[in-house]
Amino acid sequence: MRRVSRLSQVAVAVASLALAASACGKTSSEASQEDGGKEKDSGTSSSYKGKGIGLAYDIGGQGDQSFNDAAYAGYAEARKEFKIGGVDMEPGDGESSADKVQRLEQLAKQGYNPVIGVGFVYAPAVEAAAKKFPKTTFGIIDDNTVKADNVADLVFHEEQGSYLAGVAAAKASKAKHVGFVGGVDIPLIHKFEAGFVQGVKSVDPKIEIEKRYLTEKPEEGGFSSPDKGQNAASGQIEAGADVIYHAAGLSGQGVIQETGSQKKWAIGVDSDQYKQKALAKYKQYILGSAFKDVGGAVYDLTKSVVQGKPLKGEQRYDLKSGRVGFSDSNPRYTAMKDVVAAVEKAEKDIISGKVKVKTAP
Numbered sequence: 001m002r003r004v005s006r007l008s009q010v011a012v013a014v015a016s017l018a019l020a021a022s023a024c025g026k027t028s029s030e031a032s033q034e035d036g037g038k039e040k041d042s043g044t045s046s047s048y049k050g051k052g053i054g055l056a057y058d059i060g061g062q063g064d065q066s067f068n069d070a071a072y073a074g075y076a077e078a079r080k081e082f083k084i085g086g087v088d089m090e091p092g093d094g095e096s097s098a099d100k101v102q103r104l105e106q107l108a109k110q111g112y113n114p115v116i117g118v119g120f121v122y123a124p125a126v127e128a129a130a131k132k133f134p135k136t137t138f139g140i141i142d143d144n145t146v147k148a149d150n151v152a153d154l155v156f157h158e159e160q161g162s163y164l165a166g167v168a169a170a171k172a173s174k175a176k177h178v179g180f181v182g183g184v185d186i187p188l189i190h191k192f193e194a195g196f197v198q199g200v201k202s203v204d205p206k207i208e209i210e211k212r213y214l215t216e217k218p219e220e221g222g223f224s225s226p227d228k229g230q231n232a233a234s235g236q237i238e239a240g241a242d243v244i245y246h247a248a249g250l251s252g253q254g255v256i257q258e259t260g261s262q263k264k265w266a267i268g269v270d271s272d273q274y275k276q277k278a279l280a281k282y283k284q285y286i287l288g289s290a291f292k293d294v295g296g297a298v299y300d301l302t303k304s305v306v307q308g309k310p311l312k313g314e315q316r317y318d319l320k321s322g323r324v325g326f327s328d329s330n331p332r333y334t335a336m337k338d339v340v341a342a343v344e345k346a347e348k349d350i351i352s353g354k355v356k357v358k359t360a361p
Contacts, residue, residue: 047308052085053078054112055298056103058119058141060224060250061090065276066269067223067249067294071118071141073271074295078302087112094219100125108133114152114305116141116298120188121218126151137310139301141294142188144314152304152311154297157318158188159195159357160350161290162247164326165267166199167346169243170207171339172265172287179210179236181229181255183248184222187360189213192247192269192290194358199346202355210236210244214251222251229254237262243287245269253279260285270294272327288333293323320351 055075057068072088079086087110089103100117104125107115116139117126123143130138130148137150144153169178180196182189193211200207212232215222222228229251233244237259244259245267246252252269259266260282268289273279279286297317304311317323326343328334349355 048084048306049111050084050113050305051111052087052113053298053302054104054107054110054115055086055088056100056107056115056117056122057088057090058117058121058223058249059091059218062088063278064224064250064253065273065278066252066271068118069276070271070292070294071116071298072295074293074298074302075116077295078299078306082302082306084302084306085112097124101128104129104138105132108136108138113137114139114301114310116154116301118294119143137301137305137312139298139311141297144316147313149312150310151313152301153314154294154301155314155316156292156294156297157316157324157357158247158290158292159191159198159359160319161292161324161326162192162195162245163199163202163350163355163357164343164346165245165288165290166196166201167203167343168199168288168326168333168339169196169245169265169267170200170203171342172333172336173207173243175240175242176204176206177208177210177240177242179233179239179241179244180212181232181236181244181246181248181252182211182213182222183215183246183251184218184220185213185216186218189247190361191359192245194361196245196290197361198358202346203342208240210239210241212236214248223249225251226254226257230258233258233266234262237264243267245290247290256282256286268327272329274327274329283330284332286330288330289327291325291327293317296323319347 114137120143126138126140127146130151139152141154144155214228233255243265246255247269256266265287267287273289274283274286
């Protein structure tokens with residue numbers, strides 16, 4: 001079993017620190033400067049002249065206990081290891097693509113390098129900013145459509161981790177009835193559904209699967225509305241599901257809260273949600289999480305820039321790389337030896353190529 005990486009394990013701690021800094025009304029770079037400006041050179045290439053990392057969050061922002069917080073974990077780890085500065089910026093409510101372009105260009109103009117857009121919604125902004133600042137390395141998470149010599153597309157085989165989640169759900173379900181909640185009805189989230197359904201069916205083709213997407217468009221709150229997630233989970237439990245997997249960002253907190261309150265199993269996503277303090281009340285009901293190490297991708301790109309060999313082009317992470325997997329932090333999960341064995345076998349079969357996981361339902 002591949003456990004969640006070190007970067008993902010520190011996500012909760014660093015997120016807590018960031019929230020504290022935000023409460024004081026200071027950016028991360030300001031806090032670093034007040035600590036004596038310990039953000040120069042050590043651990044970096046002598047050719048690195050950047051000011052630090054510029055990180056722009058996706059919908060839901062920091063504190064989502066999932067996707068954005070995973071990105072922050074890598075940001076914080078890289079700043080600490082390479083002793084560089086950084087600033088992380090929240091999205092605005094109902095903002096336009098032009099607002100995103102302005103945010104990224106502002107970071108590049110101020111000297112941050114790399115500049116990373118967290119989420120596929122930044123694709124047009126990254127493309128525009130990269131043209132204007134060719135000497136800055138840009139990264140975008142969850143999109144591989146931006147092609148430029150100074151852009152790294154940081155993408156994942158989400159379907160592989162979701163397949164493992166499906167195997168775990170099917171093996172743990174006593175009702176032979178499970179559920180999937182997607183945040184937004186888009187191709188990226190379809191990958192999560194496809195892998196999950198295939199994993200479930202690999203265990204038992206007769207298992208019933210509830211499916212629900214919260215919204216059709218990201219701006220409608222599918223990734224940022226815990227109440228929508230809670231309502232969806234409630235409906236699936238009422239229909240008979242006793243294990244629910246979500247791929248819904250901040251909305252997934254509502255899924256976990258509802259399943260936990262009804263003493264059903266939830267499966268988290270992106271980060272190891274069992275370890276997140278905001279969900280501690282329900283953690284005994286978090287079977288595991290299909291993680292993708294967004295923080296690791298942020299760290300990898302930053303390391304390449306500060307060492308003078310910037311990554312570019314598509315960087316695709318999978319089970320074999322350890323950047324995708326199924327976390328096994330819950331002792332109640334590890335005690336279920338048959339479930340663990342099935343997930344481990346599925347992982348080996350995917351890595352060996354014996355099992356090919358679908359990317360669309």
